[in-house]
Amino acid sequence: MVHTIKGTCGFLGLPRLGAVAHVAEDVLGKFRDGDLQVTPDSVTVILESLDCIKSLLGHLEESEKEPEGSDEEIIAKLRAIADSAGPETTLDDMEAAFEAASVKPQEETMTSAQTVQAELDKAVADAKREGAAKPAAAATEAALPAESKIANQNIRVGVDLLEHLMTMVSELVLTRNQLLQMVRGQTDNEFAAPLNRLSHVTTELQEGVMKTRMQPIGKAWAKLPRIIRDLSIELDKKINLKMIGEDTELDRQVLELIKDPLTHMVRNSADHGIESLEVRQAAGKPDIGTVTLKAYHEGGHINIELSDDGAGINMEAVKKKAMDTGVVTESQLETMTDQQIQQLIFAPGFSTAAEVTSVSGRGVGMDVVKTNVEKIGGTVELSSVAGEGSTFVIKIPLTLAIVSALIVEASDQRFAIPQISVIELVRAAGNAEHTVEMLNDAPVLRLRDRLLPLVSLSQVLRIGEEQGEFDNESETFIVVSQVGTYSFGIIVDRVFDTEEIVVKPVAPMMRDIGVFSGNTILGDGSIVMILDPNGLAAAGAKSSVGSAADAVDEDTNAAGGEETTALLVFTSGAGAPRAVPLALVARLEEIECKDIEISDGKPVVQYRGQLMPLVHSQEGQTIEDEGKVSIVVFSEDNRSMGLIVDEIVDIVDDVLNIEINADQPGIAGSAIIDGKATDIIDAGYYLTQAFTDWFQSKATRQSADGKSKRLLLVDDSPFFRNLLKPLLSAAGYDVTMAGSGDEALAILDSGGDFDIIVSDIEMPGTNGFDLARACRKDDRWKETPIVALSAHTTKLDFERGREAGFTDYVSKSDRDALLSALSQSLTMMGDAA
Amino acid sequence: MSTSNKSGGGDKIAEGKVGDQLEYVTMTINGQWFGIPVLSVQDVLGPQKIAMIPLAPPEVAGSLNLRGRIVTAIDPRMRLGLPPRDENETVMSVVVEHLGELYSLLIDQVGEVLKLPSSRFEQNPASLDARWRDISTGLYRLDDRLLIVMDIERLLNFDKSIAA
Numbered sequence: 001m002v003h004t005i006k007g008t009c010g011f012l013g014l015p016r017l018g019a020v021a022h023v024a025e026d027v028l029g030k031f032r033d034g035d036l037q038v039t040p041d042s043v044t045v046i047l048e049s050l051d052c053i054k055s056l057l058g059h060l061e062e063s064e065k066e067p068e069g070s071d072e073e074i075i076a077k078l079r080a081i082a083d084s085a086g087p088e089t090t091l092d093d094m095e096a097a098f099e100a101a102s103v104k105p106q107e108e109t110m111t112s113a114q115t116v117q118a119e120l121d122k123a124v125a126d127a128k129r130e131g132a133a134k135p136a137a138a139a140t141e142a143a144l145p146a147e148s149k150i151a152n153q154n155i156r157v158g159v160d161l162l163e164h165l166m167t168m169v170s171e172l173v174l175t176r177n178q179l180l181q182m183v184r185g186q187t188d189n190e191f192a193a194p195l196n197r198l199s200h201v202t203t204e205l206q207e208g209v210m211k212t213r214m215q216p217i218g219k220a221w222a223k224l225p226r227i228i229r230d231l232s233i234e235l236d237k238k239i240n241l242k243m244i245g246e247d248t249e250l251d252r253q254v255l256e257l258i259k260d261p262l263t264h265m266v267r268n269s270a271d272h273g274i275e276s277l278e279v280r281q282a283a284g285k286p287d288i289g290t291v292t293l294k295a296y297h298e299g300g301h302i303n304i305e306l307s308d309d310g311a312g313i314n315m316e317a318v319k320k321k322a323m324d325t326g327v328v329t330e331s332q333l334e335t336m337t338d339q340q341i342q343q344l345i346f347a348p349g350f351s352t353a354a355e356v357t358s359v360s361g362r363g364v365g366m367d368v369v370k371t372n373v374e375k376i377g378g379t380v381e382l383s384s385v386a387g388e389g390s391t392f393v394i395k396i397p398l399t400l401a402i403v404s405a406l407i408v409e410a411s412d413q414r415f416a417i418p419q420i421s422v423i424e425l426v427r428a429a430g431n432a433e434h435t436v437e438m439l440n441d442a443p444v445l446r447l448r449d450r451l452l453p454l455v456s457l458s459q460v461l462r463i464g465e466e467q468g469e470f471d472n473e474s475e476t477f478i479v480v481s482q483v484g485t486y487s488f489g490i491i492v493d494r495v496f497d498t499e500e501i502v503v504k505p506v507a508p509m510m511r512d513i514g515v516f517s518g519n520t521i522l523g524d525g526s527i528v529m530i531l532d533p534n535g536l537a538a539a540g541a542k543s544s545v546g547s548a549a550d551a552v553d554e555d556t557n558a559a560g561g562e563e564t565t566a567l568l569v570f571t572s573g574a575g576a577p578r579a580v581p582l583a584l585v586a587r588l589e590e591i592e593c594k595d596i597e598i599s600d601g602k603p604v605v606q607y608r609g610q611l612m613p614l615v616h617s618q619e620g621q622t623i624e625d626e627g628k629v630s631i632v633v634f635s636e637d638n639r640s641m642g643l644i645v646d647e648i649v650d651i652v653d654d655v656l657n658i659e660i661n662a663d664q665p666g667i668a669g670s671a672i673i674d675g676k677a678t679d680i681i682d683a684g685y686y687l688t689q690a691f692t693d694w695f696q697s698k699a700t701r702q703s704a705d706g707k708s709k710r711l712l713l714v715d716d717s718p719f720f721r722n723l724l725k726p727l728l729s730a731a732g733y734d735v736t737m738a739g740s741g742d743e744a745l746a747i748l749d750s751g752g753d754f755d756i757i758v759s760d761i762e763m764p765g766t767n768g769f770d771l772a773r774a775c776r777k778d779d780r781w782k783e784t785p786i787v788a789l790s791a792h793t794t795k796l797d798f799e800r801g802r803e804a805g806f807t808d809y810v811s812k813s814d815r816d817a818l819l820s821a822l823s824q825s826l827t828m829m830g831d832a833a
Numbered sequence: 834m835s836t837s838n839k840s841g842g843g844d845k846i847a848e849g850k851v852g853d854q855l856e857y858v859t860m861t862i863n864g865q866w867f868g869i870p871v872l873s874v875q876d877v878l879g880p881q882k883i884a885m886i887p888l889a890p891p892e893v894a895g896s897l898n899l900r901g902r903i904v905t906a907i908d909p910r911m912r913l914g915l916p917p918r919d920e921n922e923t924v925m926s927v928v929v930e931h932l933g934e935l936y937s938l939l940i941d942q943v944g945e946v947l948k949l950p951s952s953r954f955e956q957n958p959a960s961l962d963a964r965w966r967d968i969s970t971g972l973y974r975l976d977d978r979l980l981i982v983m984d985i986e987r988l989l990n991f992d993k994s995i996a997a
């Protein structure tokens with residue numbers, strides 16, 4: 001209490017009152033800490049000082065000014081007591097105190113302390129009361145009266161009441177919208193004028209009630225400086241936290257929801273982002289790392305920027321981690337941009353912290369942050385520059401209760417799409433600028449320079465007639481929407497206007513339908529569902545649009561379904577176009593002919609600091625002296641080779657159905673791709689031309705047999721999986737691929753049916769031996785032949801393989817042996833049965 | 834809603850029990866009479882405009898707007914394994930509350946409110962279709978018909994229905 005008086009006085013410029021209160025506080029503080037024995041004398045002095053304060057207050061009330069004069073005497077007394085404190089307090093002092101105090105010093109002192117408090121309380125209360133009675137008092141001068149006036153103007157209201165008010169206002173807004181819709185278009189309606197007024201009042205009421213729910217974002221930040229301080233001590237880093245825009249207000253519901261994600265992100269920035277002192281010094285950065293939090297309004301949203309001047313995101317670490325955790329595959333990574341790779345940190349179960357510290361890396365990763373932010377209709381974006389730091393931008397709506405939404409129609413049903421996720425609208429029709437095109441049955445739209453994947457609302461929601469073919473002649477609208485950095489288009493039949501809607505949760509039994517975030521009643525009284533673009537994107541990705549690499553990898557457990565493979569089509573010499581599975585291709589390059597050198601009679605080129613052998617895709621092909629040639633680069637384990645081709649034609653996603661088994665070396669077979677007969681090249685043939693030992697370092701397998709037997713191919717290297725797929729298909733097998741022993745077991749358990757299994761031995765996790773043992777234990781797979789592939793083919797290896805349950809054991813480098821081993825094993829099986 | 838002024842025994846007021854008398858709103862679905870405790874019924878509505886909800890469970894017929902509140906419409910026919918309603922037939926709604934949410938049960942006709950002594954309440958026969966037993970607590974043998982008492986809680990408990 002004394003402290004409060006002191007503080008307020010200092011603030012308001014009342015030096016006398018402040019001085020007395022200050023010293024009194026010192027003394028009381030020492031009592032509290034036990035530094036000073038409470039003695040009757042000291043209590044007396046304190047009481048005196050209280051009297052002094054009271055009288056000063058009395059003056060204040062009367063004159064609104066501090067009285068002239070000095071309180072030196074009382075201050076000196078208080079000082080004397082305060083200074084007598086400390087460890088020097090002698091036994092004598094204490095004894096004297098005890099004597100002077102009555103028989104029960106404890107009680108006495110307690111009482112005195114209480115008295116002091118009570119007196120003080122009373123004094124201030126009096127002052128307040130009297131201050132309140134004089135409304136004319138100038139607030140600047142009269143400290144306490146002003147305070148009490150403000151106190152009278154604030155009331156505490158339960159959150160429940162506010163929530164209820166908000167609900168009622170929401171209903172009012174709805175009713176208003178309904179009325180407006182009814183009167184719209186009737187100019188001479190007698191209700192028009194009062195309705196207009198009602199409309200204005202409602203809007204203001206809505207804003208007012210919304211304001212009551214607003215709280216400064218600083219509230220969610222309050223704990224952060226402390227967290228950063230603790231962190232900097234724990235991690236031995238120097239970190240400065242800058243907070244800008246603490247006063248930015250947002251709905252308290254939203255505030256609560258972003259509090260934890262924000263804290264998590266700030267921790268992350270300090271822990272992963274800011275480098276250690278040595279690293280910073282080495283990089284020539286200031287010793288003190290800075291984490292900046294910035295909040296500002298933009299449109300109907302609040303942006304919260306969190307940036308640090310740390311190391312930025314370590315792309316290599318992210319890539320490695322993403323592959324280790326199986327978030328993406330090697331081949332997917334190849335095709336990803338840096339931006340996309342950075343986004344991987346939002347993937348579930350992802351954490352780049354090398355080890356679990358007490359600070360972060362506990363598995364509650366950025367995916368939780370992202371989920372939480374998206375739950376409230378917000379987005380998180382990330383940009384990071386290596387060595388310069390990272391910036392996260394969280395964009396969240398101001399309030400959850402009322403949102404602006406675009407009303408659209410699909411198959412005669414209306415839906416609302418929150419305006420925040422709508423970027424633009426595009427009209428598409430056969431004769432218009434934009435047309436919906438089909439790419440492997442998935443609709444896409446060419447929008448400026450990009451190919452935008454589309455989701456048909458009717459199809460995702462399974463409403464309206466079953467349209468097998470998408471009718472791209474008729475007029476449709478595309479709502480271009482963005483979720484994080486992923487843009488996609490939603491195909492709808494019609495677009496109406498935007499409307500302010502009140503989001504209401506859907507009934508519990510429909511909560512697991514991912515594509516709705518709620519429902520609402522429109523102005524005309526009809527109910528529409530509110531679409532959740534996140535859910536739509538997910539649903540769309542599942543049903544149609546997948547990246548090329550996805551398509552290749554996802555065919556692992558398609559039992560009989562038509563799998564598509566992304567193929568790179570090129571021409572080489574005359575004759576049919578040729579194709580190679582895209583997953584095998586590392587990149588496409590154009591090189592100057594004059595850069596091609598001859599080494600050991602073979603053409604090579606210097607490529608990324610290494611000599612890369614070049615192989616002609618056509619016999620008798622010659623290299624010109626001038627100009628450029630296109631090469632297709634295959635690469636694995638730091639070794640690359642280039643296949644010289646005439647022209648890269650296209651990348652198509654098609655069902656790979658090899659039809660003719662070609663005799664020509666280097667051709668695995670022919671298939672119809674994009675309506676044309678195309679030679680599928682046998683990448684393995686060219687690889688062995690470039691490096692004769694290509695297959696000895698890694699696992700491979702090949703197949704042969706007549707009938708279409710189902711074959712499960714297990715290998716951890718996507719390169720070899722994809723290499724073998726066309727070969728085995730050409731040999732007549734129906735190939736299913738698995739990237740690991742565990743995946744293979746999962747496929748087997750989920751009811752896949754296979755005549756033969758071909759497995760690599762060396763794999764992370766469940767290896768080939770484990771897989772074979774597991775199969776032998778399972779009744780269904782007890783009899784199925786399993787062929788092992790290994791680079792090691794000594795007698796001992798054979799023995800081990802047979803012990804584990806392998807039917808046969810072949811060398812990776814010997815393709816013919818594999819094919820014959822496969823057919824032999826199957827024949828044996830046939831005989832046995 | 835009439836309330837009997839009988840004293841005592843009001844331990845199950847919420848289920849429409851007054852003394853040893855229970856009050857039920859009666860209704861028909863596909864010719865069969867059903868009863869719902871009168872106090873759990875919030876509203877009885879005539880034909881309403883029902884908005885379809887895509888991807889919803891089959892029991893969910895859609896949603897309707899009841900004075901600004903969104904009410905989920907449930908078609909008990911699906912739960913009972915009855916044929917879908919003819920398009921021309923009239924649909925009435927009985928609105929009930931369950932865990933703070935409003936649901937409207939789509940029925941064919943609403944009958945009178947019956948006051949029945951609890952002593953006449955009987956267990957369902959074991960031979961009753963499991964789907965019917967699942968949503969009903971028992972029945973009354975009335976003079977001219979059987980009245981099956983519908984258990985709202987069980988009817989609206991969807992997890993169970995999916996598991997069953």
